[in-house]
Amino acid sequence: MALLEVKDLRTSFKTEDGIVKAVDGVSFSVEKGQTLGIVGESGCGKSVTCLTIMGLNSKRNTTSSGEALWKGKDLLTMKHRELREIRGDDMSMIFQDPMTSLNPVHTIGKQLVEAVQLHRDVTGRVARARALELLKAVGIPKAETRIDDYPHQFSGGMRQRVMIAMALVNDPDLLIADEPTTALDVTTQAQILNLMKRLQQDFGSAIIIITHDLGVVAETADDVLVMYAAKVVEQANVSDLFNRPQHPYTWGLMGSLPRLEADTERLVQIPGQPPSLLRPPSGCRFHPRCPYVMNICRETEPGLDPTQRDPAHLQRCHLDEETKEREAAKLLEATMAEAAG
Amino acid sequence: MATTDVATRSEEYTPVGDELLVVQDVKKHFPITRGIIFQKAIGSVKAVDGVSFGIRPGETLGIVGESGCGKSTLARCIVRLLDSTDGAITFEGRDITKLSRMQMRPIRREMTMIFQDPYASLNPRKRVGFIIGEPLEVHKLGTPSEVKTRVQELLEVVGLNPEHYNRFPHEFSGGQRQRIGVARALAVNPKLIVCDEPVSALDVSVQAQILNLLKDLQDDFGLTYVFIAHDLNVVRHISDRVLVMYLGKIAEIADRDALYKEPKHPYTGALLSAVPIPNPEEGRKREAIVLEGDVPSPVNPPSGCRFHPRCPRFVEGHCDVEDPPLYPFGAGHVAACHYPLERWPMKADEMRRTSGSPREPTPA
Numbered sequence: 001m002a003l004l005e006v007k008d009l010r011t012s013f014k015t016e017d018g019i020v021k022a023v024d025g026v027s028f029s030v031e032k033g034q035t036l037g038i039v040g041e042s043g044c045g046k047s048v049t050c051l052t053i054m055g056l057n058s059k060r061n062t063t064s065s066g067e068a069l070w071k072g073k074d075l076l077t078m079k080h081r082e083l084r085e086i087r088g089d090d091m092s093m094i095f096q097d098p099m100t101s102l103n104p105v106h107t108i109g110k111q112l113v114e115a116v117q118l119h120r121d122v123t124g125r126v127a128r129a130r131a132l133e134l135l136k137a138v139g140i141p142k143a144e145t146r147i148d149d150y151p152h153q154f155s156g157g158m159r160q161r162v163m164i165a166m167a168l169v170n171d172p173d174l175l176i177a178d179e180p181t182t183a184l185d186v187t188t189q190a191q192i193l194n195l196m197k198r199l200q201q202d203f204g205s206a207i208i209i210i211t212h213d214l215g216v217v218a219e220t221a222d223d224v225l226v227m228y229a230a231k232v233v234e235q236a237n238v239s240d241l242f243n244r245p246q247h248p249y250t251w252g253l254m255g256s257l258p259r260l261e262a263d264t265e266r267l268v269q270i271p272g273q274p275p276s277l278l279r280p281p282s283g284c285r286f287h288p289r290c291p292y293v294m295n296i297c298r299e300t301e302p303g304l305d306p307t308q309r310d311p312a313h314l315q316r317c318h319l320d321e322e323t324k325e326r327e328a329a330k331l332l333e334a335t336m337a338e339a340a341g
Numbered sequence: 342m343a344t345t346d347v348a349t350r351s352e353e354y355t356p357v358g359d360e361l362l363v364v365q366d367v368k369k370h371f372p373i374t375r376g377i378i379f380q381k382a383i384g385s386v387k388a389v390d391g392v393s394f395g396i397r398p399g400e401t402l403g404i405v406g407e408s409g410c411g412k413s414t415l416a417r418c419i420v421r422l423l424d425s426t427d428g429a430i431t432f433e434g435r436d437i438t439k440l441s442r443m444q445m446r447p448i449r450r451e452m453t454m455i456f457q458d459p460y461a462s463l464n465p466r467k468r469v470g471f472i473i474g475e476p477l478e479v480h481k482l483g484t485p486s487e488v489k490t491r492v493q494e495l496l497e498v499v500g501l502n503p504e505h506y507n508r509f510p511h512e513f514s515g516g517q518r519q520r521i522g523v524a525r526a527l528a529v530n531p532k533l534i535v536c537d538e539p540v541s542a543l544d545v546s547v548q549a550q551i552l553n554l555l556k557d558l559q560d561d562f563g564l565t566y567v568f569i570a571h572d573l574n575v576v577r578h579i580s581d582r583v584l585v586m587y588l589g590k591i592a593e594i595a596d597r598d599a600l601y602k603e604p605k606h607p608y609t610g611a612l613l614s615a616v617p618i619p620n621p622e623e624g625r626k627r628e629a630i631v632l633e634g635d636v637p638s639p640v641n642p643p644s645g646c647r648f649h650p651r652c653p654r655f656v657e658g659h660c661d662v663e664d665p666p667l668y669p670f671g672a673g674h675v676a677a678c679h680y681p682l683e684r685w686p687m688k689a690d691e692m693r694r695t696s697g698s699p700r701e702p703t704p705a
Contacts, residue, residue, distance in 0.1 A: 041544040041545065041546060041547075141634070155635045155636075156408070157635055158635065185407040185408055185571060186407075186571070186572075186573065186612060186615040187407060187611060187615050187631075187632045188635070189615065189617075190614075190615035190629045190631050190632075191631055191632070191633075193617075194629070194631055212544060212545060214545075214619040215616065215617025215618055215619045215624070216617050217619075218618060218619045218620055218621045218624045219617045219618070219621070219624040219625060238621045239621045239622065242619065242620055242621050252546060253545060253546065254619065255549075256545050256546045256548070256549035257545060257549075257574070257619055258552070258572075258574040258575050258577065258578035259574055259618075259619065266553055266556070267549035267552055267553055267578065268549065269546065269549040269550045269553055270546035270550075271550075273514050273516055273517075273546075273547060274544075
């Protein structure tokens with residue numbers, strides 16, 4: 001049984017302007033010790049997917065349907081109390097912005113101890129020892145003294161480490177990291193990604209990493225979901241996705257990336273901008289920006305179907321397989337040739 | 342291209358004559374004060390601490406570095422949004438650091454700036470037409486109807502619909518707002534545009550649109566850019582030369598290809614190796630050089646070479662004592678390191694081994 005199995009997850013928000021379908025039929029599963037990457041641009045629904053799984057959306061204006069099976073039990077229909085027991089214990093989350101997700105009026109030690117004592121019936125002393133152990137594990141220098149510091153006394157990278165320590169303090173089976181390195185410099189990003197990899201090896205946790213950076217995905221994930229306008233447009237294991245991308249949006253993302261190893265004069269740009277989810281385009285949601293658009297794309301929405309070559313590689317596009325293979329090969333060749341030259 | 346060959350201990354930049362802008366030993370120190378009525382300075386943040394370089398017309402100089410290295414402060418000093426503490430900034434042969442507000446006015450037409458956050462840098466209460474046309478009014482360039490025609494022309498140049506003249510900023514997406522920012526910077530026909538992280542807040546697909554736009558505008562209008570970013574891929578894409586800053590000082594300057602293919606400063610190497618590669622096979626094969634710790638405080642920078650506490654090639658008794666000058670490495674390539682990298686790429690443990698004797702300092 002998969003650790004987490006999400007089936008046909010849908011989340012919509014009621015707003016003044018109408019109903020926004022932020023997640024529209026997303027399915028995936030995560031196994032123990034595995035890393036799943038979710039990529040997409042802002043507003044594609046990647047964060048909302050995870051917030052829904054964690055039950056962190058506002059109850060007031062949100063409706064969700066589908067299933068999110070955590071070890072066989074549905075998180076969406078679970079009682080609030082049960083969910084609280086899982087959240088922060090078996091399943092925890094690292095938020096994007098380390099500057100705003102720590103409480104500024106409490107020491108980090110107090111916040112870590114709170115996380116332990118919510119789930120474990122232990123004395124303050126034991127909880128503090130555990131907190132200290134984690135701070136050392138995430139590489140905070142002089143953890144013994146820094147544990148009594150306030151968040152503002154830490155730099156961005158250090159705060160993100162504290163966030164990771166807090167997420168790991170109860171040995172979670174699943175760690176959801178929402179853009180964990182976006183607010184950080186490259187050097188700090190490398191430190192944090194290394195740390196997450198090491199902790200995964202040590203603790204055997206599964207990780208869902210949400211990011212817009214294809215480079216981060218390539219270096220960390222085993223499987224990847226590419227999301228566009230609330231839907232999954234491509235799903236594959238990481239080497240398949242990068243070596244045989246099958247969706248024009250994925251090609252666009254890869255082409256629009258300036259690369260260290262490549263000398264491109266002009267970047268491939270995806271024209272236009274992501275559509276509003278209030279009124280998503282008819283047919284395939286990518287069709288207004290797609291250079292390969294056909295008549296059928298405007299009318300019928302393609303299903304998320306496996307490719308002939310690999311049943312595990314799913315894609316949502318009407319183009320015939322031959323064209324896709326050819327275009328993917330072309331894209332790859334272009335980047336490879338530049339890398340060599 | 343040999344503009345910075347003569348780099349010596351005094352860290353002066355020797356102009357070759359045709360530069361648009363020469364920055365000479367510029368410093369910007371922010372005082373730290375204590376007390377409410379009688380404020381006395383108890384120290385200073387040395388945000389920019391002696392930076393010299395030159396930019397030729399039509400060139401793009403990229404500036405990279407971690408947050409807090411002083412790159413934005415430097416940008417603001419160049420366009421004189423901040424007054425530098427020391428040093429000279431020569432624009433078209435004229436030192437602008439000592440000019441009065443009135444004397445500065447005509448020069449403000451020649452150099453403009455594009456800001457990082459397209460959400461915060463446009464006045465939400467003003468219409469787009471006013472925002473773009475304001476520089477023209479300030480400099481009294483044309484009658485209201487001429488301004489309007491010019492604004493519509495600019496909207497078209499940056500790829501927006503000229504009919505959107507009367508809209509408010511909130512009606513535009515992030516990428517479109519950044520286009521408005523670009524149009525405003527272009528309005529007065531400047532020679533130099535300082536771009537401070539213009540694409541950092543944008544999604545990748547939109548980022549590519551703006552980068553392409555900036556390149557096209559440069560070709561069409563012969564613009565010169567100072568392009569600041571923390572993303573090394575973006576800087577490489579847009580720049581002709583790249584300047585790497587660390588803690589208020591220059592770590593390395595080189596032509597783009599030289600910098601990315603043969604970096605000399607260990608800090609440049611570490612930065613390059615930390616960039617994730619969007620290719621699963623290559624990315625995982627490679628071993629990143631992970632720097633320990635954070636950028637030190639610019640209030641109390643480390644002695645000697647400022648990078649020494651984090652440097653994998655640190656040599657005790659040398660690096661922490663003697664501040665390295667900018668040593669030359671071929672055409673226009675300088676780096677401030679006593680033990681420069683012999684080759685690239687390098688693995689972390691190879692980097693740690695320092696080979697041979699310290700580099701002979703070049704005579705002044």
